[in-house]
Amino acid sequence: MEAAKSRCLFLLFLLTFELVQEVGAEVGKPSDDPRAAQEPTWLTDVPAAMEFIAAAEVAVIGFFQDLEIPAVSVFHSMVQKYQDVSFGISTDSEVLSHYNITGSSISLFRLVDNEQLDLEGEDVESIDATKLSRFIEINSLYLVTEYNPVTVIGLFNSMIQIHLLLMMNKASPEYEESMHRYQQAAQLYQGKILFVLVDSGMKENGRVISFFKLKKSQLPALAIYQTLDEQWDALPIAEVSVEHVQNFCNGFLQGKLLRENHESEEKTPKVEL
Structure with a gap:
């Protein structure tokens, strides 16, 4: 409880209302980088998925049992927006089981602290570009992460x-x-x-x-x-x-x-x- 209180006090001290507003304005802005042809990497087995995650500072993987759900197209739209994030996709049952995925999930993996953060269930069913962008931006931590009102939330959510x-x-x-x-x-x-x-x-x-x-x-x-x-x-x-x-x-x-x-x-x- 005290640890949570300390974190909140520190965040409140450093951040201002205006900066948080700026975050909301920035999330969802499309990138100017022309990566429309870029596609996520298909991960067909567990070794391929493990190698893919180990090679990236931040990896986002769509674990889908059904490729017809709306979340799949939203996931694909993120690939051209984030140049410093590696995107993968898998429908293989063994891969999903290896990462403890029981339904469909969009998961973010961080090399810096070996975290796996999952969006599952209703969160995936109702996901849109703005929500997924915010999930990626808040939780993308690197060997060196630049401080801003978005990343500070992910920093203080880290173990x-x-x-x-x-x-x-x-x-x-x-x-x-x-x-x-x-x-x-x-x-x-x-x-x-x-x-x-x-x-x-x-x-x-x-x-x-x-x-x-x-x-x-x-x-x-x-x-x-x-x-x-x-x-x-x-x-x-x-x-x-x-x-x-x-x-x-x-x-x-x-x-x-x-x-x-x-x-x-x-x-x-x-x-x-």
Whole structure:
């Protein structure tokens, strides 16, 4: 109960009503990318399905017993909209049984925390493009997930309770190389820590930066947050490196808070010798 309360408080602090409204406006917008000819991958047996899921950071699979239901055409319409999601489809009874599907389902698989999230029963029967888009957008978590009002819901619904945030301007000349190193570090903590990017160049993200008592002049910076007890720490860094990320994460996991050390130094009166 307390964990749920902490999550809600944190979400309410970071998000504004206007941003949530923007989410509703964005969901359902068609992509400009011409992928009309793209089709989901047919998964004809269990090994093929397992290989397909293992090869993608986010995979969405339509498990259908009947290809004539309306959900099938809605599912197909998603393929051309989400370029960074792998789409598969299967009607094979052994495949459905392997993934504990008893009827028809649209399921999302995440590599980052090995989650399988299912839309089943009435949810599938009444699905439309807007509802399916929202399901995919909220629950698509990657090795590094960019923070926005949609993804934050999926982040806090994950079973992984520790989140690492890189606060950096995406327009920075160092961004591409920094992101490459950040993704390398993310692979080391897969299943333990969710890695998040917060674009400090976006005005609305200022609330996130200030939550961790950081100023834009201190960026780029790392911030780590544990949803269970709201414990957190922050570290301004001159350069994003795998070593810096590892040291910061390991220190937090071992209970060493740089923030507390810094605050203690500020409170300790200076004594003249």
